[in-house]
Amino acid sequence: MIRTGTNGHGRKSRGKTIEEQTQQVFKNTEGILKEYAGTGKDIIKLGIFTTDIKKTPEFRKVRDL
8 A cells, every 4th residue: 555645635635744744644543444443553563764764763653652
């Protein structure tokens, strides 16, 4: 499954920061998991792709909440 920072209508997230975009990705993912009676604990592998590797710590800050 590939999730991007799009909103619920398939449009690009308005998040300007990596944190806002990451929050949207996880919100989207949670919605899909709920459809199949799953939770974040069911995720066994998470890969990320970013255009700026220097922003990885900001991503991790949201991921680790």
